[in-house]
Each structure stands twice: as structure tokens, then as C-alpha cells.
Amino acid sequence: MKNKKGDKMGFITLDDRSARIEASLFAEAFHSAQSLLQTDAMVVVEGEVSNDDFSGGLRLRVKRVMSMEDARTNLAESLRLKVGTEALKGDRLRWLGELFKRHRGACPITMEYTGQDAKALLQFGETWRIDPADSLIQALRDQFGRDNVFLQYR
Numbered sequence: 001m002k003n004k005k006g007d008k009m010g011f012i013t014l015d016d017r018s019a020r021i022e023a024s025l026f027a028e029a030f031h032s033a034q035s036l037l038q039t040d041a042m043v044v045v046e047g048e049v050s051n052d053d054f055s056g057g058l059r060l061r062v063k064r065v066m067s068m069e070d071a072r073t074n075l076a077e078s079l080r081l082k083v084g085t086e087a088l089k090g091d092r093l094r095w096l097g098e099l100f101k102r103h104r105g106a107c108p109i110t111m112e113y114t115g116q117d118a119k120a121l122l123q124f125g126e127t128w129r130i131d132p133a134d135s136l137i138q139a140l141r142d143q144f145g146r147d148n149v150f151l152q153y154r
Contacts, residue, residue: 012037014045014060023047023060033065044071072132073105075153079132081140082112082148092143099139105131 001009007027014021023045025033036043044066052059066074100109109124130136132151140149 010037012062021049021058021060022055023062025062025065029062029064033062036065036067042068044068044075069134072134072137072151073107076107076132077152077154078108078110079130080110080112080150080152081144082114082150083144084113085115087144087148088113095143099136100128100130103130103133103136105129107132 001011005027008030009027010025010030012023012025014023025037029047033043045060045062046064046066047060047062049058049060051057107130108126109128109130111122111124113120113122137149137151
């Protein structure tokens with residue numbers, strides 16, 4: 001579809017299985033998001049929601065569409081890793097350090113340690129910041145369990 005100026009624009013339906021909303025993408029947003037917009041693709045959408053007087057529902061005017069990985073990189077405030085004494089035995093600390101080195105970035109890391117007689121919340125230094133890529137998150141979940149790896153967002 002084209003607007004009055006002849007620029008491409010589009011309408012999409014966003015569905016998270018709990019609700020649906022129609023969203024409009026005007027020229028700039030449509031152009032930058034075109035490659036991400038595919039049936040059943042998971043994306044993160046940023047925009048403005050307002051009342052739609054015509055339908056009586058809500059409408060969303062999209063400003064930006066991001067892939068899940070781009071959203072993690074741009075919007076993640078920190079990575080939180082919950083570990084116990086057993087989780088840090090053997091070569092796991094060395095493995096963890098090597099994994100973090102391979103995924104350097106800007107996202108801070110916090111480790112929530114729970115031992116038999118102690119608890120600690122450790123904030124890693126700036127040299128240990130990571131890029132929260134899919135491969136890093138999956139490796140951490142495989143090693144420490146899905147329920148022990150969290151991303152906190154802004």
C-alpha cells in the first residue's frame with residue numbers, strides 16, 4: 001500500500017496469544033522493518049498506542065521493529081545468573097569466563113550466588129560486559145538451567 005506521497009506503508013496484526021492489535025507502519029518504519037515482517041516471525045515493536053474511534057479499540061503506530069536478538073542487544077539492562085555451589089565446580093568457572101569473553105558487549109552481568117552458608121549478589125566489572133546474543137543465552141541455560149538465567153530490560 002502507498003500513502004498520498006507515494007511512499008510504501010503497511011498494516012500488520014500483532015498477536016501474542018493473549019491479545020491482538022492492528023498496527024500501522026508508515027514510510028520510514030515500513031522501509032526499515034520490511035525484512036523482519038514475516039508470518040509468525042517473533043519481533044519486538046516500539047510505537048505509540050492510542051484509542052481508535054473508528055473501531056472502538058486500540059491502534060498502534062509503529063516507530064521501530066526489531067528482531068528478538070536486536071531487542072536484547074539494544075534494550076537489555078543486565079544479565080542475571082543464579083548459581084549455587086554445585087554450579088561452580090570443576091571447569092565451569094573457566095568455561096563461564098571463556099563464554100563471556102567470546103560474547104563481549106555492553107550489557108552488565110550480575111551473579112546471584114547461594115551457597116550452603118552464604119548468599120551474595122556479585123556485580124561483574126565493566127571488562128566482563130556481554131552481548132546477550134541467542135547463542136550466549138542458550139549456552140547459559142543449557143549449563144545452569146532455564147530458570148537460572150534472566151535478562152532484565154529497561
